[in-house]
Amino acid sequence: MLSHERKRHLLSILSKTGSIIAKDVSGDLGVSEDTIRRDLRELARGGRLKRVHGGAVPVATANAPFERRTVLSTPEKAEIGKRAASMIEPGQVVFLDGGTTALEVARNIPSQMRSTVVTHSPNVAMELLRLETLTVEIVGGRLMRHSIVTTGAATLAWLDRYRPDMCFIGATGLHPEQGVTTGDSEEAEVKRAVIARSGSAMILASSEKFGAVSSFEIASWAEVDGLIVSKAAENTATGLLGHLNCGIYASSGR
Amino acid sequence: MLSHERKRHLLSILSKTGSIIAKDVSGDLGVSEDTIRRDLRELARGGRLKRVHGGAVPVATANAPFERRTVLSTPEKAEIGKRAASMIEPGQVVFLDGGTTALEVARNIPSQMRSTVVTHSPNVAMELLRLETLTVEIVGGRLMRHSIVTTGAATLAWLDRYRPDMCFIGATGLHPEQGVTTGDSEEAEVKRAVIARSGSAMILASSEKFGAVSSFEIASWAEVDGLIVSKAAENTATGLLGHLNCGIYASSGR
DNA sequence: ACATATCGTGCAAAAACGTGCAGAGTCAAG
DNA sequence: CTTGACTCTGCACGTTTTTGCACGATATGT
Numbered sequence: 001m002l003s004h005e006r007k008r009h010l011l012s013i014l015s016k017t018g019s020i021i022a023k024d025v026s027g028d029l030g031v032s033e034d035t036i037r038r039d040l041r042e043l044a045r046g047g048r049l050k051r052v053h054g055g056a057v058p059v060a061t062a063n064a065p066f067e068r069r070t071v072l073s074t075p076e077k078a079e080i081g082k083r084a085a086s087m088i089e090p091g092q093v094v095f096l097d098g099g100t101t102a103l104e105v106a107r108n109i110p111s112q113m114r115s116t117v118v119t120h121s122p123n124v125a126m127e128l129l130r131l132e133t134l135t136v137e138i139v140g141g142r143l144m145r146h147s148i149v150t151t152g153a154a155t156l157a158w159l160d161r162y163r164p165d166m167c168f169i170g171a172t173g174l175h176p177e178q179g180v181t182t183g184d185s186e187e188a189e190v191k192r193a194v195i196a197r198s199g200s201a202m203i204l205a206s207s208e209k210f211g212a213v214s215s216f217e218i219a220s221w222a223e224v225d226g227l228i229v230s231k232a233a234e235n236t237a238t239g240l241l242g243h244l245n246c247g248i249y250a251s252s253g254r
Numbered sequence: 255m256l257s258h259e260r261k262r263h264l265l266s267i268l269s270k271t272g273s274i275i276a277k278d279v280s281g282d283l284g285v286s287e288d289t290i291r292r293d294l295r296e297l298a299r300g301g302r303l304k305r306v307h308g309g310a311v312p313v314a315t316a317n318a319p320f321e322r323r324t325v326l327s328t329p330e331k332a333e334i335g336k337r338a339a340s341m342i343e344p345g346q347v348v349f350l351d352g353g354t355t356a357l358e359v360a361r362n363i364p365s366q367m368r369s370t371v372v373t374h375s376p377n378v379a380m381e382l383l384r385l386e387t388l389t390v391e392i393v394g395g396r397l398m399r400h401s402i403v404t405t406g407a408a409t410l411a412w413l414d415r416y417r418p419d420m421c422f423i424g425a426t427g428l429h430p431e432q433g434v435t436t437g438d439s440e441e442a443e444v445k446r447a448v449i450a451r452s453g454s455a456m457i458l459a460s461s462e463k464f465g466a467v468s469s470f471e472i473a474s475w476a477e478v479d480g481l482i483v484s485k486a487a488e489n490t491a492t493g494l495l496g497h498l499n500c501g502i503y504a505s506s507g508r
Numbered sequence: 509a510c511a512t513a514t515c516g517t518g519c520a521a522a523a524a525c526g527t528g529c530a531g532a533g534t535c536a537a538g
Numbered sequence: 539c540t541t542g543a544c545t546c547t548g549c550a551c552g553t554t555t556t557t558g559c560a561c562g563a564t565a566t567g568t
Contacts, residue, residue: 005272122379142389158394
């Protein structure tokens with residue numbers, strides 16, 4: 001057995017069982033403990049594992065950069081996400097906005113779904129990679145630190161290439177007279193542009209946005225095709241916005 | 255038996271069993287060990303395999319199923335990342351590739367750095383958001399599931415808008431004669447395009463890539479301005495690639 | 509604190525290595 | 539057909555790497 005092979009075997013044991021006991025391995029491989037110890041020392045020098053008395057353990061998993069921003073997600077948002085995801089048909093091209101609710105949409109797309117999702121949010125895109133049969137496209141541009149979406153002239157120019165069947169857009173204000181609004185002008189521009197190019201426009205509407213108005217208009221109600229709300233918020237939504245020519249799609253509950 | 259035939263046989267053994275032991279093969283084929291060793295040396299020179307004491311193993315790249323997940327980041331990559339990050343000057347526009355080593359570059363950029371980083375990898379972009387004073391831009395396109403970068407015609411078209419001062423590019427093969435290579439043609443195209451548009455091109459070179467050749471060329475050595483390596487790998491790098499007109503930038507150690 | 513297991517280092521034998529060289533085979537020009 | 543240049547292969551020889559063992563030092567557990 002080649003020494004290189006032996007080292008690979010050691011790393012493989014480590015990743016499978018989480019630890020190495022020098023004596024056991026030396027028996028299994030039919031070489032002396034000294035040899036195993038030497039191998040372990042060299043691997044440790046290369047930082048591939050951590051040497052301990054009696055054997056070795058995996059190197060400290062201090063680097064867990066994932067989930068660096070533990071997104072606060074509420075049950076309501078998850079419910080909306082599930083309802084929105086259920087509207088996606090195979091073969092469609094769908095635009096998905098950024099934000100926590102849109103992330104919930106991504107999380108609830110059924111596996112094996114065969115369609116194309118376009119997004120301008122890197123963390124939504126990362127979440128979508130979970131789905132093996134999905135085509136994911138990212139719209140580039142300058143990345144906004146707070147909302148984790150791309151915006152700006154570049155993003156707008158890029159968007160011009162897409163004509164999605166449907167889009168799911170987040171908003172911070174949903175007011176019967178003031179329309180759909182959000183708090184950042186750049187983001188509002190992107191959302192406007194997406195809605196203008198989409199076959200149908202769905203707003204992800206968590207209940208705390210009802211009746212609120214933010215500084216920048218995304219769309220009037222005439223431009224919006226549907227509102228996705230939780231079951232608990234259905235009545236409130238209908239009371240406030242039901243007279244508008246805009247479908248209200250409520251989740252069936254948990 | 256012809257030497258060419260023998261070499262094919264060697265490669266076939268390698269792909270089947272994952273390693274070659276010179277003595278065994280020489281016995282099976284009825285030729286001397288010297289001949290096998292010569293063959294192995296030549297194949298290694300061409301980057302088709304990696305020579306080790308006692309025989310040969312596959313060149314360290316794509317076909318390592320279990321290492322893919324476990325070896326997310328090694329100390330060597332972190333070291334390279336730190337060295338690369340230290341080369342970024344305030345005010346510069348820098349392109350950062352995708353991949354684990356590039357991610358380490360992102361992690362090691364000092365806070366308060368005022369420059370612009372362009373990347374086609376959403377997870378690198380997410381990491382860069384840590385830096386409050388940095389401007390981050392994403393190059394859009396179709397997202398590759400495996401490598402987590404965007405590629406394709408859209409990405410290439412978009413790249414045309416950038417002229418970075420410097421770029422940091424990952425690769426899976428670094429061979430004195432075969433140049434810089436990687437395992438996916440779409441990714442190779444993007445890397446090529448970036449290098450062509452950058453003031454200077456730096457390759458993130460972890461040691462297991464030395465002497466390896468992958469299927470698609472990224473650049474010849476003439477097009478590359480520098481190689482970033484760990485301290486431990488500096489001598490190997492100089493020995494193998496030092497004669498090329500290409501700077502070797504070693505980290506100062508941990 | 510003491511017994512036991514494990515560790516690191518120095519050392520020597522064995523295995524594998526690279527290199528130079530010579531014989532055998534190949535091929536093309538004369 | 540002969541000759542000479544060339545390549546491929548195996549062998550000899552000195553060098554390097556790997557490996558197992560001995561021995562004193564260090565860590566672990568009761």
